[in-house]
Amino acid sequence: MEKVNLKSLYLEEIEAFLKELGEPKFRGKQIFDWLHAKQVSSFSDMTNLSKSLREKLEETATLEPVTIVKCLISKEDGTRKYLFGLENGSIIESVLMKYEHGNTVCISTQVGCRMGCTFCASTIDGVERSLSAGEMLSQIYEIQKDSGERVHGVVLMGSGEPLDNYDSVMKFLRLVNHPLGQNMGQRHITLSTCGLIPKINQLAEEGLQITLAVSLHAPNDEVRRKTMPVANANPMKELLMACEQYIAKTNRRITFEYALIQGVNDSEAYARELAGKLKHMLCHVNLIPVNDVKERNYVKSSNENVKKFAAILQKNGVETTVRRKLGSDIDAACGQLRRSHMQK
Template structure:
């Protein structure tokens, strides 16, 4: 019999499971939920206000899916930490802890691998293995907090994988994350990054969650974006911009556009002018990212001088733009690279 993954169940579904599957009163679900998501225990035996009989039922029929640390890299330049976490089936994902003035932030993965095929990203090499459960995404947070000895104040869904390609699990994750009986993190402190899956952006919009939507744009014309982001062939820029304007109109939440500067591909002044023209009139922010070198790719990052010229050009055109602060640059293997190296090493052993 397959055991039920309790970490992945929002409180209403956990309550239904406890009453129907275990025959227990509904208030027991709230107790279990608080043990899982507030005290973040990893064993049913730690739930000391439950009877021994109930803990025995939980052991028999349920599981707390483990997430364990394989590798932890600590930056010598700042307080950034990069984790390689192992899941119950042996797959691995990456998570990054970053310290800011407003408190610690965590960047988590939502899938093992990715099928979007962006040409500058290490995460897509090898394609998609599977999506993470809500419990595994929460496990990334809980394990990182255990390691660091404190709670996060903000969260970014921008690690390995495309969050909106794992839509239902991510929605369950966000419900548990923001639950007053759970982690109780306001979704206004959560940023979700997508390559531009238009139908799923619309589904997200309809939920009016209050999170920050980040669009991985990386080019302002279809020809360039087609080359570096295959998703653009399904949902070209015109469709993407239309749904983004609709998203703001419905939610009132400003959109952030991610733009990785790749030398000789999307970083000249004509590209800056096209980007400014594309986003003119939108209430938005542009986050410029010096692209991370990936040994399997031939992309090169723009020079500091070119990046500065690009920023100044956007500002001259009236666009709000900043260059992403680089944290942990001494451990900055591009997102997905640490996992890929671990998989490669494991296959050789």
């Protein structure tokens, strides 16, 4: 019989599971506390449970552990890049970033990715499988234990497309926000998507107050299709309409991610075209000098081009920032550590 993944269950689901085991309902809250407040890694640590119940749990349930395989720490800014091993031997990455306002963790939602964006290292090997809500939570919990510091925010921007793992991601968002657990405010959570229109429409109906970040990376479909296969099924006109509907429904500003690639999407004409499409939206553009991807022969835009691109957007009333690059001395780009580990 397949074991139940307790860390991926809501409190009510844990209570129902315990009822099946012939255990009282109040044990559910105790277990939930051990999992998400105390964040233990084994049933033996749950010391206020009877020995017989712990034995039952060992036989019927799992805590979906992730194990630190490797951790690189930046000498420049304290950024930590983690390589985690999963129960089935798969490998994922997470990054702990330190800011003045608190610590943020970038987590993975899948092992690899099937979206095929040509500037992203995580897509090169395709997708192995999606992660459970518990495996997403475990990345945060293990980083907190290893660093000794609380995580205040999370970005779903590691390997994987979050909206391609929709149900597990929704469960993760509600569990990490639970007042009896990590109790992380939804406004401290950012979900990044390459632009799956039906899923954005579905997300708008969830009643969440997270920040939605949409990977745009081009001012039009012609350019976008060169680097993002997902653009073929999700045209920009319809994508921007879905974003406007999301804003209207949630009253939340959207962030548009734009990776600047030299000679591909970083011209002044493209900046003006992009500004024309976004200037009336409640949005913010995050410019990202692309990380060099050897397999694609892509080179990041020059600092001069980045500044010009940003200036054009700002002049046209589009709020714009250039992403601060953290962990440059430990190659904290998504997918790089995982791939180097697999190639050994």
